[in-house]
Amino acid sequence: MKIQSLSVSVPNKKCINNCAFCVSKMHSEDYKNQMDGNLPFYDLYYEDYVKRLEFARDNGCNTVVLTGNTEPQQNREFLKLFGIINKSLEKPFRKIDIQTTGVLLDENYLRFLRNHVGVSTVALSVSDLFDSKNNGEINGTPKSLLVDIPKLCSLIKKYDFTLRLSLNLNALYNGRSAACVFKKAKELGANQITFRELYISGTDTPQDEWIKKNLISREFLTELNSYILEKGKFLRVLEYGHKLYSVDEMSVVVDDDCMSKRGKEELRYLILRPDCKLYSSWDDKGSLVF
Numbered sequence: 001m002k003i004q005s006l007s008v009s010v011p012n013k014k015c016i017n018n019c020a021f022c023v024s025k026m027h028s029e030d031y032k033n034q035m036d037g038n039l040p041f042y043d044l045y046y047e048d049y050v051k052r053l054e055f056a057r058d059n060g061c062n063t064v065v066l067t068g069n070t071e072p073q074q075n076r077e078f079l080k081l082f083g084i085i086n087k088s089l090e091k092p093f094r095k096i097d098i099q100t101t102g103v104l105l106d107e108n109y110l111r112f113l114r115n116h117v118g119v120s121t122v123a124l125s126v127s128d129l130f131d132s133k134n135n136g137e138i139n140g141t142p143k144s145l146l147v148d149i150p151k152l153c154s155l156i157k158k159y160d161f162t163l164r165l166s167l168n169l170n171a172l173y174n175g176r177s178a179a180c181v182f183k184k185a186k187e188l189g190a191n192q193i194t195f196r197e198l199y200i201s202g203t204d205t206p207q208d209e210w211i212k213k214n215l216i217s218r219e220f221l222t223e224l225n226s227y228i229l230e231k232g233k234f235l236r237v238l239e240y241g242h243k244l245y246s247v248d249e250m251s252v253v254v255d256d257d258c259m260s261k262r263g264k265e266e267l268r269y270l271i272l273r274p275d276c277k278l279y280s281s282w283d284d285k286g287s288l289v290f
């Protein structure tokens with residue numbers, strides 16, 4: 001079995017944002033947080049947690065993605081602990097990504113992520129690359145914590161993280177050309193871009209409704225794909241069948257399967273939940289590995 005990436009779901013009670021398209025809000029979340037030092041069996045669970053990390057490492061996994069149903073940086077204590085545990089592993093994870101909208105990230109926090117936690121890639125989830133205010137509104141970020149996208153990107157580059165812009169495609173991009181999106185991403189210092197088609201669960205949630213009303217147009221997607229084919233250089237096929245291209249010295253993926261519903265013939269992707277157990281699917285408790 002070869003596991004290519006391990007998503008670590010960082011425990012938090014409630015997300016500080018309220019993204020209009022939030023996948024996490026489409027599913028109920030009831031995994032107990034056993035990584036809580038105040039609980040009676042913490043020592044046992046701590047060992048369980050380490051065991052799961054080691055299991056992923058034993059199976060060839062070298063990449064951790066810090067993520068979850070909230071913003072990982074809401075729980076600095078947990079990230080601190082993760083950094084310590086990872087360093088204590090016989091073979092620590094070398095590549096650590098954090099998935100975030102950037103809320104709460106200032107220079108001090110970025111330095112902590114880089115130096116203590118060992119994060120190497122910041123995957124910045126952006127709903128409007130051209131307007132931080134619109135972006136904050138779609139992401140439901142509290143007004144007092146609005147993310148200034150250019151400022152944050154410049155800090156991310158100051159600490160020499162790999163900057164991946166994860167663009168949540170919605171109607172705001174309709175009418176824009178692919179060329180202007182790439183130009184903007186380049187200006188912001190992006191090394192990588194993921195174009196994410198938003199996930200519709202098919203269960204008539206408010207998030208489904210929002211996505212349907214704010215759908216990215218077929219025209220944009222067609223133009224985007226043609227642009228990538230014309231200007232880009234094919235690099236390789238990724239684990240879920242997406243093709244990776246290099247465009248203007250940025251690596252680019254168009255992701256139309258952000259819930260990873262395809263390509264499950266082999267276990268390539270695992271999730272470590274705060275209950276200290278490994279799962280292979282975000283929305284199915286039956287996917288428990290151990």
Ligand code: SF4
Pocket residue numbers: 015016017018019021022023024025068069070071101139
């Ligand atoms: S940041 Fe993530 S978890 Fe939080 S509301 Fe947005 S999509 Fe949901």
